[in-house]
Amino acid sequence: MARPHSTRLTVAALLLLGIAVVILVSLGQWQLRRSDERRAILAAIEAGRKQAPLVLTPATPSDTLNAWRVAQARGSWLPQFSVLLDNRNHDGRPGYWLATPLLLDTSSRQAVLVLRGWLPRVIQGQGDPALPATPAGELTITGELSERVPRMFELWSMGGHDQSSLPATLPVEGGRVPQVQNLPLDAYARATGLNLLPTVLSQTLAATQTAPSSLGAQPVQTAQGADDGLVRDWPQPSVDFQKNTSYAVQWFAFGLIAAIAWLVVLGGAIKRMRQRARAGSQT
Template structure:
């Protein structure tokens, strides 16, 4: 076999390996998109199921365990305004602002003394001015909202931790990108319920028009089809390179004998 033939064979082999890896990558990305579509489809069904349920008033006979996510529930309790936390970069209709999150201490049956984290509403950002959410009303309150599994998260490169203790001894209002119930419980010492309430009842000057999560699973199905299409193209290219390589390999012995 000549040096030119060996070089051509080596190049074909590298091309086959590269195309094989691309096929694996494209198929993996397609399957990932199908998994995302399934997750979003399940979320859409969960939202529809929760919102179809009748509103529930949590009291000594009915606890949070009887409620579904995205179902409207009513609670009695008192606000802990001193433990308010602002969630940054929460835009509303293209306008920058914050979500105002405040614990609500319950006084109903077995839940008495525990607290639930309430997303009270959206606060617009005022350029050059520190954020000042409206104060919570004092005394026993009645609120309503949709029950969420967690605070919706945003992509975050770095950590934005809460102060070591809440309320902050410095008297500053904590502003973070993301917040979990466990973090707030650890910093404040409150016994927190492992759920979140997005308030829908009137919340003063705060807006309570909450955005739905992205549940467009058809878009993921479309992306998956594209990736599988790329995998098919890579397969066709792989077969073409393999066929040419085999033809050169079969012709090489006869060419050597004639020489």
């Protein structure tokens, strides 16, 4: 004979198993969406790197500034506008990314923001990090393009004031290099007064010194830039879509198990109902 509270337990079990099926299937679908997103990122990286190298000029069309495309820019550093991007780790070590604009054209103040590389954080109490020397004169910078400076989680103080906000005007009085969490191009352009290209160049090779050729035509390379001590091993986005697909299969398998359990519980409940109905008719 069934216990008096068995019906309530059966309903509760069916409800919980039904919720589990919905949640597990939703998790599987979410993993499939993540897999599609990573496939798209991988396709964008491969497409960008297959394109011919681009030479950045003030007249470069914006529709050619594709992410991950190799590009070169020729100009002069503006070290007074350098910014340190905080909380950028490398191999588990805390540090900064050094960002400096490269002036492409003096008359129009057209420039491109260059992520020059990573440098380690100094020990607390020992002051600001020592920045590498910024060579004067015209240089050629080689790197990969990105749509913006990769963002990090913003850190806010207990009082609600943003301790890592970009100063309204650069350079900062006293020559201090600002340290920020994130660096939106529009805010940086307002602070510096530069006309920035709508792209960021992540430097991959040491800068090369350039000078006009003897014929007055295209500038030519005259010397290889010295090692400035910056690390240019830039982080890459995760594109392991197979892992997400594997997780999706696991979630769907768990969902199938929960669905089978739901059917078993429902079948048992129907069987007990029929048994009680037969027992009632016999009496």
